[in-house]
Each structure stands twice: as structure tokens, then as C-alpha cells.
Amino acid sequence: MEECILHKRKSGLNGTIKVPGDKSITHRSVMFGGLAEGETTVVDFLDSEDCRSTMSCMEQLGVQINEQEGQLTIKGVGASGLTEPVNVLDVGNSGTTARLLSGILAGFPIYSVLAGDESIHRRPMSRVVNPLREMGATIKGREDGRLAPISIIGGNTKGIYYNSPIASAQVKSALLLCGLNSEGKTVVNEPHISRDHTERMLKSFGAEVIREGTRVEIQGGQKLVGTKIQIPADISSAAFFMVAAAITPNSSIKLLNVGLNPTRTGIIDVLKRMGATFSITNERMLNEEPVGDIEVSYSRMQGIEISGDIIPRLIDELPVIALLASQSEGLTTIKDASELRFKETDRIAAVAEQLNNIGITVEPTEDGMIVKGSQTVTGGVASSLGDHRIGMMLAVASCISENPISINQMSAVNISYPNFVRDLNYLSE
Ligand SMILES: O=C(O)C1=C[C@@H](OP(=O)(O)O)[C@@H](O)[C@H](O)C1
Numbered sequence: 001m002e003e004c005i006l007h008k009r010k011s012g013l014n015g016t017i018k019v020p021g022d023k024s025i026t027h028r029s030v031m032f033g034g035l036a037e038g039e040t041t042v043v044d045f046l047d048s049e050d051c052r053s054t055m056s057c058m059e060q061l062g063v064q065i066n067e068q069e070g071q072l073t074i075k076g077v078g079a080s081g082l083t084e085p086v087n088v089l090d091v092g093n094s095g096t097t098a099r100l101l102s103g104i105l106a107g108f109p110i111y112s113v114l115a116g117d118e119s120i121h122r123r124p125m126s127r128v129v130n131p132l133r134e135m136g137a138t139i140k141g142r143e144d145g146r147l148a149p150i151s152i153i154g155g156n157t158k159g160i161y162y163n164s165p166i167a168s169a170q171v172k173s174a175l176l177l178c179g180l181n182s183e184g185k186t187v188v189n190e191p192h193i194s195r196d197h198t199e200r201m202l203k204s205f206g207a208e209v210i211r212e213g214t215r216v217e218i219q220g221g222q223k224l225v226g227t228k229i230q231i232p233a234d235i236s237s238a239a240f241f242m243v244a245a246a247i248t249p250n251s252s253i254k255l256l257n258v259g260l261n262p263t264r265t266g267i268i269d270v271l272k273r274m275g276a277t278f279s280i281t282n283e284r285m286l287n288e289e290p291v292g293d294i295e296v297s298y299s300r301m302q303g304i305e306i307s308g309d310i311i312p313r314l315i316d317e318l319p320v321i322a323l324l325a326s327q328s329e330g331l332t333t334i335k336d337a338s339e340l341r342f343k344e345t346d347r348i349a350a351v352a353e354q355l356n357n358i359g360i361t362v363e364p365t366e367d368g369m370i371v372k373g374s375q376t377v378t379g380g381v382a383s384s385l386g387d388h389r390i391g392m393m394l395a396v397a398s399c400i401s402e403n404p405i406s407i408n409q410m411s412a413v414n415i416s417y418p419n420f421v422r423d424l425n426y427l428s429e
């Protein structure tokens, strides 16, 4: 599906859908299950290219993963530890795999080389390489370890007190995972709270993690014990349909079993503040993660400012939020989001360029975007640029486009949501 042509949805989006499992939680369940003693079962995991990258890396490290009827059974290596991989570990397009796996590998006395696709080889690795070196790992890579491929010789690491300059769950998780296999205590403090799936899931695996505000602490030498993990639907995937329903006349949809971890619900706060018609029901816990059902309908919305603490809570949703802003009234300003420049693409440049291809003007700034409301999507030819979230943003825009939108490189959606277009069509049949 390299080129995909999508048309306006005149009768809106209607119906009920359960989007696939959470990507962040699936990565962690496979990694922690692999490190645990005994068996872990994972239900409702996300079957996408990024999660497949994590699964194949863990298999190369000696972890057995069996798949049956949509469920994973993982035989953890436990105390005997990971085995040295014979080949280069290929993380594909997945930043989460690259960063978290670096942290895990730094804690084991084995040699490994970690590489990925062309996008991964442009994304900064120094954010994890530098603190992991401080913990005692030997890491080499292009531009002194700033860029992958990187090689790691781990083991004999010591805990660290790390004041992270950025709110990044990937950095925090990498250090906590290395800390788990290190001598002494590891403490990570960050400027704002980033997603806390690692902390929550480590508890499900029996480890003690102490959290006070933006500070997280773990004692080295703790063992993980295999468990059963049920994965909530991914709020970052659900966000595309939330926005699609909110901006497309005659829409009213229900999204089932969506993860509502407060470190991820920035999109809900934004929709509410903009004035969307919205409700959440059936709230409950799945393991350590809150979930619920979300209903969204078409409504008139107002532009707002989005900045500060909320940014890490909606970082992956900002491309589709830019589209949302173009359909509300008045100005929306997004600030403090320079991290967008280090994703699969430079998402500030990519959003401005690709929305411009279909008639929407977005003013890129150094750390965000300024978007005028009440714009018309005219349609045209655009590209995901190989970035799944840009592809899905363009597909959502097609719902209200005057003319069809032809999206190049649409197979990028396989990274996080392989059946995205099928599900969009289902809601607008
Ligand atoms: O830990 C994770 O699972 C993720 C953390 C975020 O990245 P950063 O840690 O770079 O902010 C996010 O953008 C990414 O999609 C997934």
C-alpha cells in the first residue's frame, strides 16, 4: 500500500471500535517478560512492525516467544541472563526499542551491536549513551556514540543519580532497566513527568519502584517474576479517530478499552479544553493501567495554547492536533515541543509541509507550531515521508477534504497500526 487515495466521508464517522494494543506497553511486556524468571503471557499485544522489532531482538538474545491465538507466551531468561547475539540487533524504525534495549544491554556482560533503518540512524542516541557510559557500560557509535549503529559491552554497572535535561520515557526507562542490573540505587529525575508504563509494569513483575513527583528510584539486583499482562488499546492510535470524529460533521463514535494512563491523556484534555463533545465510561484497571471507553462526536471547537507540562502527555498526538487546530475557531499555539524534531521525521517540518500540500497553512516555530483555525482542506498529493503518524494525520484530513488526498508511502502505518485505513473505512461505511 505505497500510494493510498482517500475521499471525503460525507455521512461522518459512526460506530464502535477497539483500536489495537498500546505500542509502549507491548514493547515493555516483551522486554520485561524476556528478562523475568518463568513465563509471561501477553494478551491483546500490538502486532505491528515496531513491536515485531522488539520481539526479534529479544529472540536473538535467547528469549523464547510463542504466539498462539493472538496471545504471546514468553519464556524469560531470568537470572541466567541474556545470551550474546550472533548478529546485529535490528531495531527497525523503533526509537523505543533502540533506547530501552540499550539500557537492558548495558546491564549484561555481553557484546552487541544495535542498528536500525535510515530514520533510526538519524535520531539521537547520546541521550541514553552518555548516562549509560556514566553507569559503566562501554558504548561506541557514529559521531562518538551520538548516532546508531552503536556497539555495547555491558556488565559491572553502578547505579546513577541522573537529572535528565528532557522529559523522555525512553531515557528514564533505559536508565531504570540498566539500574535493575546494576550495583546500588538508580534515581532519574526529569523536568516534567513522562509516560510511566515502565514504572507501573515493573511493579506487575514484582519489582519495587519508588516515585515521588518527577523523581523515580529503583534498587539494583531485584528479580522480575513472569506474570500475565493485558494490554489496553493505544490512546495514541485512538487519538486519530477522536480527532476524525470531532472534525467530521455527522460523526459520533465509541472507542473501547482505551488506555487512560494520566501520563498519556493530554489529547483528552486538549479536546475538552477546545470544547469537543466527549465522554468517558466504564473506567477500570487492567494490571496497573487505567482504561475506559471514550465517546466523541462532531462539535465546534476553539483554538487554545498547548505548552509546558502537557507536552510529554501528548507528544505523539501533536501532528493530528495540528490538523484539529486548523478546524477549530481562532488560533492554536503549540510551544515547548522541540522533541518533535527528533521523532521518525522532524515532525514540526513534516506537519507544516504535508498539511500545506493539502491546503492547510501551519507556521512552524523552533519548538512548536502556530495554526490558524477555520481552514479548508482542499486535498492533493502528500506523503507520510515514512512516518506512520504523518500518514495517519493525512488520512484523517481526507475525511473533510474537498478533493481526494493521495498519500504516498502509506505503508508507514504498519509501524504502529497496520489496519488503520481498514478501520477508518469501517467507521465511515
Ligand atoms: O517510552 C515510550 O514508549 C515512548 C516515549 C516517547 O518518546 P520519548 O521518550 O523520546 O519522549 C514517545 O514519543 C514514543 O512514541 C514512545
Ligand SMILES: C=C(OP(=O)(O)O)C(=O)O
Pocket: 023, 093, 094, 095, 096, 097, 316, 343, 344, 389, 416
Ligand atoms: C516516536 C514514536 O515512536 P518511537 O520513538 O518508538 O520510534 C511514535 O510512535 O510516534
